[in-house]
Amino acid sequence: MSERRGVVIVGEFSEANLAPITTELLAIGRRLAGQLGQELSAVFIGNEISDQVTSEAIFFGADRVYVIDAPLFKDYLNDSYVRALEKLDKEIMPEVLLLGHTSLGRDVAPRLAFRLDTGVTLDCIDLSIDAKTKLVEKTKPVYGGNAIAKYICEEGHPQMATVRAKVVSPLGRDASRSGEIVAFDSGLDEVAMRGKVVGRVKEEVAGVKLEDADVVICGGRGLGGAEPFEKLRELAGSLNGAVGATRPPCDAGWCPYHYQIGLTGKLISPSLYIGIALSGSSQHQAGISGCKTIVAINNDPEANIFGIAHYGVIADYQKVLPSFIEKCRELSSRKDDRSNYFD
Amino acid sequence: MIKIAVCVKQILDPEIPAKAFKIDPEAKRAIPPQGAEFVISDYDESAVEAALKIKDSYETKITVISLGPESAKSTIRRCIAMGADEGILLSDPLFDDSDSFATAFVLAEAIKKLGDFGLILCGRQEGDWDAGQVGSGIAELLGIPSATMVGKIEVKNGKAVIVERIVSDGREIVEVPLPALLTVGSEIGEARYPSLRRIRDASKVEIPTWNAENIAVAKSKNKMLTLFVPTREDRCEFIQGENPEEAGSNLAVKLSQAKLI
Numbered sequence: 001m002s003e004r005r006g007v008v009i010v011g012e013f014s015e016a017n018l019a020p021i022t023t024e025l026l027a028i029g030r031r032l033a034g035q036l037g038q039e040l041s042a043v044f045i046g047n048e049i050s051d052q053v054t055s056e057a058i059f060f061g062a063d064r065v066y067v068i069d070a071p072l073f074k075d076y077l078n079d080s081y082v083r084a085l086e087k088l089d090k091e092i093m094p095e096v097l098l099l100g101h102t103s104l105g106r107d108v109a110p111r112l113a114f115r116l117d118t119g120v121t122l123d124c125i126d127l128s129i130d131a132k133t134k135l136v137e138k139t140k141p142v143y144g145g146n147a148i149a150k151y152i153c154e155e156g157h158p159q160m161a162t163v164r165a166k167v168v169s170p171l172g173r174d175a176s177r178s179g180e181i182v183a184f185d186s187g188l189d190e191v192a193m194r195g196k197v198v199g200r201v202k203e204e205v206a207g208v209k210l211e212d213a214d215v216v217i218c219g220g221r222g223l224g225g226a227e228p229f230e231k232l233r234e235l236a237g238s239l240n241g242a243v244g245a246t247r248p249p250c251d252a253g254w255c256p257y258h259y260q261i262g263l264t265g266k267l268i269s270p271s272l273y274i275g276i277a278l279s280g281s282s283q284h285q286a287g288i289s290g291c292k293t294i295v296a297i298n299n300d301p302e303a304n305i306f307g308i309a310h311y312g313v314i315a316d317y318q319k320v321l322p323s324f325i326e327k328c329r330e331l332s333s334r335k336d337d338r339s340n341y342f343d
Numbered sequence: 344m345i346k347i348a349v350c351v352k353q354i355l356d357p358e359i360p361a362k363a364f365k366i367d368p369e370a371k372r373a374i375p376p377q378g379a380e381f382v383i384s385d386y387d388e389s390a391v392e393a394a395l396k397i398k399d400s401y402e403t404k405i406t407v408i409s410l411g412p413e414s415a416k417s418t419i420r421r422c423i424a425m426g427a428d429e430g431i432l433l434s435d436p437l438f439d440d441s442d443s444f445a446t447a448f449v450l451a452e453a454i455k456k457l458g459d460f461g462l463i464l465c466g467r468q469e470g471d472w473d474a475g476q477v478g479s480g481i482a483e484l485l486g487i488p489s490a491t492m493v494g495k496i497e498v499k500n501g502k503a504v505i506v507e508r509i510v511s512d513g514r515e516i517v518e519v520p521l522p523a524l525l526t527v528g529s530e531i532g533e534a535r536y537p538s539l540r541r542i543r544d545a546s547k548v549e550i551p552t553w554n555a556e557n558i559a560v561a562k563s564k565n566k567m568l569t570l571f572v573p574t575r576e577d578r579c580e581f582i583q584g585e586n587p588e589e590a591g592s593n594l595a596v597k598l599s600q601a602k603l604i
Contacts, residue, residue, distance in 0.1 A: 077517070078488070110480055114476075123475070134503055143364065194487075195520065198509035202512055215604075251533060327591070327596065
């Protein structure tokens with residue numbers, strides 16, 4: 001059968017910290033490794049990778065960490081990262097190779113799968129090992145989120161997938177865990193790379209970041225323009241939350257693209273989500289499945305969003321919002337008064 | 344002069360309401376509701392727009408290529424009406440049910456046969472299967488560099504492109520030598536609407552069809568085991584009021600009681 005062994009996850013990091021997706025990949029990697037009776041490794045590619053990154057990977061479940069560290073990898077470039085992983089695959093021959101469904105994962109995984117002559121499934125929300133075939137069954141949303149499909153790759157190794165963020169809970173951090181750290185030389189020459197990074201623009205986010213916010217107010221096509229977003233920002237401000245949008249307002253230029261929440265935008269998981277004048281397409285719902293409480297205000301009783309909302313108001317948001325905002329203020333100032341009284 | 348190839352797919356209208364969406368679990372695909380339309384996949388339309396934006400400033404010839412049934416010609420015609428110069432359909436029962444690998448293979452073969460493209464543009468993912476692989480796959484099969492999730496393209500003296508890639512915390516600016524393949528999303532800008540005259544002219548354009556006799560076929564690598572529509576629990580509590588204003592107020596009270604605000 002296959003001489004391949006082991007589960008490898010491609011980790012991501014920011015400065016000295018693991019990106020959350022890495023701990024999630026380690027958790028699902030650990031599950032698959034357990035089902036296969038094989039080991040779990042992580043690989044990090046970059047320049048001057050901190051020891052903390054590799055040790056944290058072990059604390060969160062890796063048995064071994066491969067470090068591909070060179071000035072060449074300081075900036076992500078498709079050509080260099082794909083080649084490095086191709087070389088690693090040839091050297092260590094894993095059974096399973098997982099990436100996060102991130103900017104990096106989306107760019108690397110298809111290219112790498114075609115390079116390695118194997119199949120890959122992107123944006124998986126579940127993975128499991130088929131007991132008989134030992135192949136990875138990959139589950140992912142399709143038709144913009146309207147349906148779920150399960151795939152398998154019968155001929156092709158390693159078994160590859162990218163995993164959607166926030167669908168797997170990380171394992172508990174265990175600082176007593178030990179593991180092996182292995183430096184891997186990709187042997188790549190910077191000059192031979194096809195392409196180079198010439199700049200970077202960081203998006204300016206005022207206030208709370210959408211992915212981190214505990215309260216998100218999301219505007220949709222029904223807002224009709226850029227101005228109504230001011231009201232949403234006001235509401236978000238009073239609830240200490242962030243503002244997002246579905247795709248149509250972004251496409252129409254009513255708000256910046258980094259507001260976009262959905263299948264091809266951001267995935268959020270706040271305690272409270274309030275969707276205003278949005279229909280709730282499947283593509284958008286894909287971005288909010290992690291929200292604990294979903295509230296929707298829309299004057300269309302048939303809007304898809306009511307199919308997943310916990311609370312809804314069927315009315316014109318322009319009439320609902322002002323009194324909603326006022327009542328929120330009143331209730332929070334009453335709370336403040338009470339707490340002051342007891343000081 | 345840059346020759347640009349744009350790969351486009353015709354799909355079932357993704358805007359059909361969730362309630363009307365049904366699948367055939369045996370055939371493992373969606374069942375088009377009565378009167379449903381087939382349209383160009385959103386991001387593929389963005390790819391056509393990206394090509395046209397280049398054409399706005401450079402001498403360009405744009406060839407649209409689509410793998411699909413005969414009906415996909417209407418999508419190719421729409422792209423020509425938008426401003427593409429020509430189109431070609433790849434159609435054959437042997438191409439049906441192709442996964443991303445088999446699809447990329449056939450498209451790459453057609454591109455090789457048509458020859459000489461400086462730039463190939465694809466949508467970042469198709470609006471039906473959302474696989475997100477065909478663009479990168481074509482690039483790999485052709486042995487050319489690629490960049491995905493591109494929001495802006497600038498041609499640098501015909502030998503390279505400088506692109507802005509959309510990443511999680513902003514944009515990455517990358518220079519890629521030509522020939523290259525780029526995948527784009529809607530950040531590229533709103534797709535231009537063809538005039539009635541152009542639509543009429545496009546209806547007269549001949550669109551050749553290539554089949555498995557003209558291009559090699561490949562076996563799929565990914566097999567779909569099941570397809571299902573998840574059941575939804577109806578859990579929405581509708582907040583009422585004498586009027587919308589009161590409902591708004593009642594909603595705030597409800598959320599406060601639930602300790603959400």
